[in-house]
Amino acid sequence: MLKPDEVERRLPVWVALSELFLDAEFDEIACRYVAERLRCSGFGLQELEDILRDEVAPAFLPNFLVAGEWSGWSPEAVRDIVLSHLEKQSNRPRLPVILRRRWRQWTMEPVARDWEKVKATLISVSAS
Template sequence: MRASREDVWLALSDLWLDVAPDAAGRQHIVRVLRASGLPLAELERIFYTEVAPVVWLNGWSVAGVWTGFDPQWLAEACRRNQTRGRWHRAKCRLLRGPMTSMCIEEWRLIAAELAQG
């Protein structure tokens, strides 16, 4: 079964929930990302420029989302980010540290597993 871009957004957004994914949660994310058929470089771009700008503040919130983001809200916001240009990508590069500090280690584990095939 092929995973859609919306499935990728939703899976990646789990990295910003108030509860870090356990091994089973991480494996679910890996399965979804593999099922998308997208190359790792594209998945990394999606992580940094489409999903992170939408959900990163949840990681800094005292009472953030624990169970999962609303799929429709997430898809609409990520779709907007998908169409933004250079200025958006530049902002994402500047804010990369704060946007991903809560989940970068998890992302690196996932990316390493995807790179291994």
């Protein structure tokens, strides 16, 4: 489980990445907002992708399975959702590697296109 200081460092990232899971159009303004929040986080691109894939995507995927949230979550709600997911995961037996990879792909599918836009924005801002 994450230490309190790790949770606090990740929280702005979790909040920004949760925007990818809203039941609403992910437009250019949302993309720039998410990219800017992630850029300021101090995490590298691979770390951000790992956080998305392992912490945020599986926790927020259910929002796409029902009539989902479209206005966003408070930081407290995001923290509770992600930590609840991580706690459940730590209590489950680990899946074999091949199933873990497939699960990670499946949880990313609904946001893959939007994540690519965010990554491109992050890369272009870093290059300038």
